[in-house]
Amino acid sequence: MLNYIHNVVRHNQAAETPKDNSVLKFCEYYSASMWPALIVSGFMILGFGIFLVFVTGVLGITIFLGGLLMIVAGTILKEPKPPTPDAPNKRYCKFCMAEVDSEPLTCPECGFVE
Numbered sequence: 001m002l003n004y005i006h007n008v009v010r011h012n013q014a015a016e017t018p019k020d021n022s023v024l025k026f027c028e029y030y031s032a033s034m035w036p037a038l039i040v041s042g043f044m045i046l047g048f049g050i051f052l053v054f055v056t057g058v059l060g061i062t063i064f065l066g067g068l069l070m071i072v073a074g075t076i077l078k079e080p081k082p083p084t085p086d087a088p089n090k091r092y093c094k095f096c097m098a099e100v101d102s103e104p105l106t107c108p109e110c111g112f113v114e
């Protein structure tokens with residue numbers, strides 16, 4: 001697992017190592033390779049895990065460690081880009097996530113009306 005994360009980090013660094021070594025570039029690069037939402041949810045799970053340690057014991061410790069893992073992964077991994085439709089006249093159905101034409105407001109896959 002750690003080896004995998006290390007490889008991902010090395011791959012990201014190889015892809016976009018900053019050419020200018022100024023402090024600003026350094027900060028921009030490292031803030032770009034973070035996943036803030038994952039870190040925030042990691043802290044929430046961490047707090048819930050601390051609460052559960054007093055209530056359940058061992059289960060709380062596993063939840064706590066899960067939150068810790070999420071925070072570590074959130075500082076290392078880059079936030080994935082949301083998927084975009086292949087063509088500009090396409091969209092994703094809000095209900096079934098099928099890629100459909102943007103013109104008819106009723107989804108041909110599931111019948112959901114926007």
Ligand SMILES: [Zn+2]
Nearest residue numbers: 093096107110
């Ligand atoms: Zn649909």
